[in-house]
Amino acid sequence: MPLQxxxxxxxxALVTRLQRKYRVFNRERLTWEDAVxxxxxxxxxxxxxxAQRDAILSVGFGPTRILVSDRLSRSGWAVFxxxxxxxxxxxxxxxxxxxxxxxxWHHKTESQANVVGLLALWPRPGGPYPKVLKIEPPAEDGxxxxxxxxxxxxxxxxxxxxxxRTLMLQRYR
Ligand SMILES: [Zn+2]
Numbered sequence: 001m002p003l004q005x006x007x008x009x010x011x012x013a014l015v016t017r018l019q020r021k022y023r024v025f026n027r028e029r030l031t032w033e034d035a036v037x038x039x040x041x042x043x044x045x046x047x048x049x050x051a052q053r054d055a056i057l058s059v060g061f062g063p064t065r066i067l068v069s070d071r072l073s074r075s076g077w078a079v080f081x082x083x084x085x086x087x088x089x090x091x092x093x094x095x096x097x098x099x100x101x102x103x104x105w106h107h108k109t110e111s112q113a114n115v116v117g118l119l120a121l122w123p124r125p126g127g128p129y130p131k132v133l134k135i136e137p138p139a140e141d142g143x144x145x146x147x148x149x150x151x152x153x154x155x156x157x158x159x160x161x162x163x164x165r166t167l168m169l170q171r172y173r
Contacts, residue, residue, distance in 0.1 A: 057088050072173065148166070
């Protein structure tokens with residue numbers, strides 16, 4: 001009997017869909033220009049503007065856009081933010097806007113968007129993909145730290161075969 005094809009996880013499905021539009025995703029670390037191009041490949045315009053929120057996926061009025069605070073560091077956190085919001089657009093369609101860091105980092109949809117955003121900066125071509133355990137501090141100046149669990153190669157299914165790393169990004173320019 002042939003081996004059963006495993007159903008892709010939501011994150012695997014998202015990665016495939018983004019990569020189909022822009023091959024660089026999850027192969028190389030994306031630049032700001034890459035992130036804007038990736039969004040454009042999905043028909044989404046990215047707008048930098050003076051704003052309180054770091055990023056918003058705006059679906060309410062006019063064409064769907066990703067609004068990004070112009071204070072953000074474009075070498076990292078802004079890239080994460082664009083790709084995080086794009087993951088919502090692709091994977092979690094609906095009538096509501098998404099605000100970065102809201103409603104909470106630990107909801108299922110947030111977790112998926114966080115992993116996809118992480119892969120934009122720290123690619124894992126072919127997976128297996130990490131889990132983002134924590135992102136902090138979302139509301140302060142300075143560095144944002146990501147606590148990330150990576151599966152140990154070849155042992156994805158074994159409980160406990162994960163190694164935890166902390167990755168840092170500068171929040172503002
Ligand atoms: Zn989100």
